[in-house]
Amino acid sequence: MNNISAKLLEAKNEPLWYFNKNSLIIIGIIVLGLFLFPFTSPSKFAIHLMMMIFMHAVMAQSWNVLAGFSGQISLGHAIFFGIGAYACAYFYVKFHITPWIGILIGIGISGFVAMLIGIPILRLKGHYFAIATLLIGISFQVVFQRWPEVGSSSGLWIPINRESPWSSMQFHKSKVAYYYISLLFFIVTFFLVWLLNRSKLGYRLRAIRDQSDAASSLGIHVSKYKIIAFIISAMIMAPIGSIYAQYVLIVDPNNAFNVDISILVLLIAVMGGVGNIWGPIIGAAILIPISEFSRIYFGGTGHSIDLVVYGVLIIIICIFKPSGIVSLIPRSFREREKAK
Amino acid sequence: MGLIYALIAAGLSLIFGLMEIVNFAHGDHLMISMFSAFWLWALFGLDPIFSIPITILIMAAIGVLTHYFIIRKILNSTMLVQICATFGLAVTIRALAQLFFTPDFRTIKNPLIQGKFEILGIFIGKPQLYASLVCLVAFVLLYLFVTKTETGTALQATSQDRQAAEILGIPSNKMFALGWAIGLSCVAVAGSMLSNFYYVFPDVGVNFSLFAFVAVALGGFGSITGSLIAGIIIGVVESVGGLVIDPSFKLLYVFAVYLFVVIVRPQGIFGRY
Numbered sequence A: 001m002n003n004i005s006a007k008l009l010e011a012k013n014e015p016l017w018y019f020n021k022n023s024l025i026i027i028g029i030i031v032l033g034l035f036l037f038p039f040t041s042p043s044k045f046a047i048h049l050m051m052m053i054f055m056h057a058v059m060a061q062s063w064n065v066l067a068g069f070s071g072q073i074s075l076g077h078a079i080f081f082g083i084g085a086y087a088c089a090y091f092y093v094k095f096h097i098t099p100w101i102g103i104l105i106g107i108g109i110s111g112f113v114a115m116l117i118g119i120p121i122l123r124l125k126g127h128y129f130a131i132a133t134l135l136i137g138i139s140f141q142v143v144f145q146r147w148p149e150v151g152s153s154s155g156l157w158i159p160i161n162r163e164s165p166w167s168s169m170q171f172h173k174s175k176v177a178y179y180y181i182s183l184l185f186f187i188v189t190f191f192l193v194w195l196l197n198r199s200k201l202g203y204r205l206r207a208i209r210d211q212s213d214a215a216s217s218l219g220i221h222v223s224k225y226k227i228i229a230f231i232i233s234a235m236i237m238a239p240i241g242s243i244y245a246q247y248v249l250i251v252d253p254n255n256a257f258n259v260d261i262s263i264l265v266l267l268i269a270v271m272g273g274v275g276n277i278w279g280p281i282i283g284a285a286i287l288i289p290i291s292e293f294s295r296i297y298f299g300g301t302g303h304s305i306d307l308v309v310y311g312v313l314i315i316i317i318c319i320f321k322p323s324g325i326v327s328l329i330p331r332s333f334r335e336r337e338k339a340k
Numbered sequence B: 001m002g003l004i005y006a007l008i009a010a011g012l013s014l015i016f017g018l019m020e021i022v023n024f025a026h027g028d029h030l031m032i033s034m035f036s037a038f039w040l041w042a043l044f045g046l047d048p049i050f051s052i053p054i055t056i057l058i059m060a061a062i063g064v065l066t067h068y069f070i071i072r073k074i075l076n077s078t079m080l081v082q083i084c085a086t087f088g089l090a091v092t093i094r095a096l097a098q099l100f101f102t103p104d105f106r107t108i109k110n111p112l113i114q115g116k117f118e119i120l121g122i123f124i125g126k127p128q129l130y131a132s133l134v135c136l137v138a139f140v141l142l143y144l145f146v147t148k149t150e151t152g153t154a155l156q157a158t159s160q161d162r163q164a165a166e167i168l169g170i171p172s173n174k175m176f177a178l179g180w181a182i183g184l185s186c187v188a189v190a191g192s193m194l195s196n197f198y199y200v201f202p203d204v205g206v207n208f209s210l211f212a213f214v215a216v217a218l219g220g221f222g223s224i225t226g227s228l229i230a231g232i233i234i235g236v237v238e239s240v241g242g243l244v245i246d247p248s249f250k251l252l253y254v255f256a257v258y259l260f261v262v263i264v265r266p267q268g269i270f271g272r273y
Helices: A002-013 A021-040 A044-070 A078-095 A099-121 A126-145 A176-198 A200-210 A212-217 A222-248 A259-272 A279-320 A331-339 B002-019 B026-044 B048-074 B079-101 B126-148 B150-160 B162-167 B172-194 B205-219 B224-244 B247-264
Strands: B116-119 B122-125
Touching (some): A044 A176, A126 B205, A176 A200, A200 A212, A212 A222, A279 B048, B002 B026, B026 B172, B026 B205, B048 B172, B126 B150, B126 B172, B150 B172, B205 B224, B205 B247
């Protein structure tokens, strides 16, 4: 109780912009390094790997916004990935709307769907919510498999457009353009989540997560804020689906609404550390290379080896370090940002 | 079909009632039991009907091991950690099965029970009918065990109030292990009977576990009779919905039932929570 009012008070007094010189320099160097990375003429694989890390980090961050800030565990985040992918592809294929706007449409639809789903099911607690999201995620897959307008189970093929790579967001010559797009979304997302983390909204959400009864007695509208968190989370997820659709140029229900995406996202976030904005980055940076490399070394059957590794890692993390790998990093380093 | 769902759900419900952990790997345990029935048939020529006891032993052992190596350590963690741990287990089991058994579909050829009955012009597959009967028997045994025997009542006591039960000298840790063993034994029976007429492949558990979740939520977490009735309801909804409207949306009807029940009556039909 006291804890929460103290937190809220802290939130009131703390300026939103709050930089520490050292951490700013470190982050600046890393970001600059990531921007310059393609100029070191890395292999195509390296670019692909980095992209995958960015995209998965953003997806895990999206999940993290919901779980870490409001304490609801979603097992159906692929819904929003799929909506993003489908929105972008559908509007391009049927109406020739450029994917750049398609991404925005995807974000909008995704947020709206999140609201529709969220209003009834966010009242559910714990396991019931988790199972409900799992079932809804699969329902989406089933519906899209049977929906002729979006290509049923064969999905949508995005026609190749060689004339105008920019307006169709297709870059066939190199992956560098996709790299920059995903990097951009990566940075923007993390900056926004970082802001959210320090904003009043962030404090309120965490108050709900820790003690929802106490939070509501302090005048926080619990279900309203949970829905807001769900919508934000969905809106973060959607553009990654759109980018992925543009990258592979095909959207089909089995990939776009794959339950494995929901699970992978959860594993990455948990591995890195739930409720910590750096957690998803660390989780993605560890898990994605494992998956990509095991696919190289073990060939076609490697697909299941990476899952074995995931599963075992996640069990180990759960048993020994439930707060994620982030908690292995010395506290002094993590706190530096706040120390001033 | 409903009775098979019911039995699978009963195992899940038992485990949840005992320690409030949802076993997300339940479907994959079902897959293991189907594979063990399959291999016992393929390697030793044992018909699934006769290999039930062996499958039960295997699954009970797996249940106890799961409890000692994973569940015991996360018993007091947050719900998130528990969900992730059982999910991790599910992913591991499924991936290992794909690795060792390959994702091929397999069937048991020429099982002892095959053919069909004709009742009033309706064909009923013999394997399905016998599976329901065996599941019903297993259900009755489970019910009698839990309500009539001393160990069963100790189990119930632990699920009602862990601390009070411990004061009375019931070792809760052993009860948990027992709960896992029994929960997975239910799965073993269901899996063996299912392998008579269903394909065996690594992803087989996914749909069954979803239905089991629905059944458990429907019947109320922790209630065994609840999961029996819910399982039957799901079986009926699935086939009637498939018959009347459109079979390709079978899953959706069942999910709709779940959402409806959970939103209207969150504790389920017979729930205590």
